[in-house]
Amino acid sequence: MLETLTKRADFVAATRHATRVHTPAFPLQLRARGDTDPARIGYTCTKKGGNAVARNRAKRRLREAARAVLFPAAAPGTDYVLIGRAKVTASHPFTALCDDLRRALA
Numbered sequence: 001m002l003e004t005l006t007k008r009a010d011f012v013a014a015t016r017h018a019t020r021v022h023t024p025a026f027p028l029q030l031r032a033r034g035d036t037d038p039a040r041i042g043y044t045c046t047k048k049g050g051n052a053v054a055r056n057r058a059k060r061r062l063r064e065a066a067r068a069v070l071f072p073a074a075a076p077g078t079d080y081v082l083i084g085r086a087k088v089t090a091s092h093p094f095t096a097l098c099d100d101l102r103r104a105l106a
Contacts, residue, residue, distance in 0.1 A: 002066070002074055005042030005081065014042065014081045023100035025092040026062065029081040039074035041066055042081045050086030058084030061097060069101045 005011060018029035043062050045055040062082045070080060082101075084090075089097070 002071060003038055003040040005040050005079060010040070010079065011042055011044065011081060014079045018079075018081065021104040023104050025089050025097050025100050026085060027083045028101070028104045029079075029083070031079040031081075032075075033077050033079060035077045037077060039070075039076055039078045039080065041070060041074070042079070043084065044081065045084035045086055045089075050090075054086035054090055055084065058086045058089035061089055061092075061094065065094070065097045065101050069098050070105070073102075073105055 005014070014029050014031045018031040021028045021030065043059045043066075045058050047055070062084050066080075066082065074080065092100075
């Protein structure tokens, strides 16, 4: 199982030292920590993307896509940050969302 990023410092480190991959539905940040600990994943959505309902819906959809795609493909020692866009991520078809994540990881 993937660990979840919860501390702001982890998100900031992922932002500073990450490789960014942009997909039509969301940006993905990848950060190699340089250790062999299990992969970690974080979800975020900015306030400019909409109200709390829209942001939470976008994050729920990203969590489900990560369970379906990222869980078997996650590399140890890597942090993944999925950044939801409330209007785009929430309305993007789920199969396309999963396909975007697969392409971003390739």
